[in-house]
Amino acid sequence: xxxxxxxxxxxxxxxxxxxxxxxxxxxxxxxxxxxxxxxxxxxxxxxxxxxxxxxxxxxxxxxxxxxxxxxxxxxxxxxxxxxxxxxxxxxxxxxxxxxxxxxxxxxxxxxxxxxxxxxxxxxxxxxxxxxxxxxxxxxxxxxxxxxxxxxxxxxxxxxxxxxxxxxxxxxxxxxxxxxxxxxxxxxxxxxxxxxxxxxxxxxxxxxxxxxxxxxxxxxxxxxxxxxxxxxxxxxxxxxxxx
Amino acid sequence: xxxxxxxxxxxxxxxxxxxxxxxxxxxxxxxxxxxxxxxxxxxxxxxxxxxxxxxxxxxxxxxxxxxxxxxxxxxxxxxxxxxxxxxxxxxxxxxxxxxxxxxxxxxxxxxxxxxxxxxxxxxxxxxxxxxxxxxxxxxxxxxxxxxxxxxxxxxxxxxxxxxxxxxxxxxxxxxxxxxxxxxxxxxxxxxxxxxxxxxxxxxxxxxxxxxxxxxxxxxxxxxxxxxxxxxxxxxxxxxxxx
Numbered sequence: 001x002x003x004x005x006x007x008x009x010x011x012x013x014x015x016x017x018x019x020x021x022x023x024x025x026x027x028x029x030x031x032x033x034x035x036x037x038x039x040x041x042x043x044x045x046x047x048x049x050x051x052x053x054x055x056x057x058x059x060x061x062x063x064x065x066x067x068x069x070x071x072x073x074x075x076x077x078x079x080x081x082x083x084x085x086x087x088x089x090x091x092x093x094x095x096x097x098x099x100x101x102x103x104x105x106x107x108x109x110x111x112x113x114x115x116x117x118x119x120x121x122x123x124x125x126x127x128x129x130x131x132x133x134x135x136x137x138x139x140x141x142x143x144x145x146x147x148x149x150x151x152x153x154x155x156x157x158x159x160x161x162x163x164x165x166x167x168x169x170x171x172x173x174x175x176x177x178x179x180x181x182x183x184x185x186x187x188x189x190x191x192x193x194x195x196x197x198x199x200x201x202x203x204x205x206x207x208x209x210x211x212x213x214x215x216x217x218x219x220x221x222x223x224x225x226x227x228x229x230x231x232x233x234x235x236x237x238x239x240x241x242x
Numbered sequence: 243x244x245x246x247x248x249x250x251x252x253x254x255x256x257x258x259x260x261x262x263x264x265x266x267x268x269x270x271x272x273x274x275x276x277x278x279x280x281x282x283x284x285x286x287x288x289x290x291x292x293x294x295x296x297x298x299x300x301x302x303x304x305x306x307x308x309x310x311x312x313x314x315x316x317x318x319x320x321x322x323x324x325x326x327x328x329x330x331x332x333x334x335x336x337x338x339x340x341x342x343x344x345x346x347x348x349x350x351x352x353x354x355x356x357x358x359x360x361x362x363x364x365x366x367x368x369x370x371x372x373x374x375x376x377x378x379x380x381x382x383x384x385x386x387x388x389x390x391x392x393x394x395x396x397x398x399x400x401x402x403x404x405x406x407x408x409x410x411x412x413x414x415x416x417x418x419x420x421x422x423x424x425x426x427x428x429x430x431x432x433x434x435x436x437x438x439x440x441x442x443x444x445x446x447x448x449x450x451x452x453x454x455x456x457x458x459x460x461x462x463x464x465x466x467x468x469x470x471x472x473x474x475x476x477x478x479x480x481x482x483x484x
Binding site (some may be wrong): 020053054056057058059060070072073074076077080081092094097098100101102105108111115119120121123125129132136139140143144149151154155158159160 | 300302316342350353363366375378400
């Protein structure tokens with residue numbers, strides 16, 4: 001099975017949570033929007049599916065994944081589907097639900113991180129909502145960042161099957177996503193997140209362990225992993241960093 | 243099986259998506275936080291689980307559901323679990339993933355509706371973020387509301403198995419949630435949502451069809467369904483209604 005991933009070019013975005021899972025598993029996939037248009041790729045290939053008025057089971061927004069005849073949208077839903085196929089989640093239904101629950105909570109965290117720079121709306125430039133962004137970031141860094149990080153730190157601490165991973169005895173796709181969020185926080189809020197992560201030794205170790213996985217290292221070294229940048233979910237605006 | 247639902251008293255909130263599913267199925271459940279403290283209920287019973295430092299698989303926030311020995315958090319995840327057990331989702335894995343994908347998109351919609359009145363942070367009063375709320379609502383009503391409603395209208399239109407439901411030939415838990423969102427929009431934005439729903443005859447019909455289901459009617463008539471109010475996700479602030 002060669003998976004087809006559809007996501008906006010130029011940013012890691014939510015597509016990166018799917019990519020990290022595919023990369024860690026060594027799965028074959030094509031990043032459709034990164035292919036030349038002449039080869040049937042690019043943004044037009046993605047929009048063709050998104051805007052097809054007659055398509056049953058159309059996704060609302062990227063990322064979405066084509067797996068054979070299935071078309072699957074919503075990041076956490078894609079990982080729910082891929083997890084068992086790529087052996088990156090426990091096999092029992094309780095373990096799968098638990099991993100998914102954590103992934104959904106990470107998704108909530110990611111949206112709150114995004115909204116620090118876009119509290120008024122995604123359709124407006126950052127410059128048009130700077131004052132609100134400053135207030136929202138202050139709230140986020142004071143209340144939400146320690147709450148989310150503290151929660152995930154405790155999840156590792158209370159995992160009866162592992163001292164280093166979130167959801168199971170072995171690494172799962174949730175660990176990959178968690179490491180990506182920590183990397184993104186380091187980029188966006190270098191000061192505030194270093195401070196907040198002081199209380200989270202398990203999360204710091206998880207981040208390092210994920211980034212040391214041979215396949216993840218190879219992926220990063222390949223140049224295929226885009227750099228964080230200020231068109232993305234995680235943005236570095238020094239004025240927002242506490 | 244008697245399910246135990248844990249959610250904040252006094253509001254419908256995200257708990258209501260779970261309640262509607264349990265009610266439509268005629269499932270037995272106890273709303274723990276609505277029980278008297280003397281009977282082991284109330285908010286303390288809920289916080290006892292949330293704040294238990296040693297609890298493995300602890301939820302991040304309400305609602306969460308106890309089903310035998312399982313403890314399940316995240317609204318969409320609870321419905322993913324309940325759907326097949328209560329026969330409110332198709333049996334095949336493709337149908338279940340599709341229903342879940344729609345539920346996650348509804349969850350995104352609900353969060354954007356919530357953030358119209360709390361764009362800066364949930365920890366601050368509405369009065370402390372009124373100007374930002376006005377701007378966010380304007381953006382939401384102009385861009386996001388028609389986009390989300392248009393998407394779900396198209397989903398019904400493109401459903402090959404039904405002319406009235408979103409995800410399958412029969413009613414699923416997603417239809418119950420969709421009807422709840424439409425009811426909430428009518429409460430929060432009576433002017434703007436009436437206008438936006440003019441272009442969505444299928445969604446209007448779905449809302450009416452759900453509210454006419456015998457068990458849902460009985461639930462509403464029982465007095466157990468709380469009224470919408472301004473401590474909840476959907477809030478009526480006339481100054482935000484377009």
